[in-house]
Amino acid sequence: MAGFINYVSESFNELKNHVTWPTFAEAQKLTVTVAVFSIIFSLAIWGVDTVFSNLIDKYFEWVKS
Template sequence: MTKVVNYITESFEELKTNVTWLPWAEVQRLTIIVAVFTIVFSLAVWGVDEFFTTVIAGFFNFIKG
């Protein structure tokens, strides 16, 4: 158990001393960029899905009729 506690303690120390953290304003800006890109990408995927749903439904209706 002491190995686990030692590992966690050393990990936190590493994060505090050796990691270069971005300024808070930069983190906020990049978070907004990622959120906007995620929304745009998900809308694009939804649009392609709707398009292919319509095309495939039309194809099967054409075959049935």
Template structure:
């Protein structure tokens, strides 16, 4: 009984007391998050690729 009461109260709280953003704002913020995620992924890929090249050159240098 406690679990069903908790879930019921949670839904009531979400429905009555939470201020939800407008759909246009949700779309705008989603695009912003997606763009920054892509930028962060490209930066991470670039750094990873740079270290890969650096380590390969270091191993080649040490091998000779």
């Protein structure tokens, strides 16, 4: 148990004294950047999924015939 308390104490000290936190404006800019790239990436995955789904549907239609 003492090891866990020591770990939490050292982690808190590290976050408080040694981490350089971004400014609010920088955090907002980075949040918008992550949101935009997440949307673009999800649309790209949706597009690839749609294309492969259609190809597989057409393949099985061709096999049935």
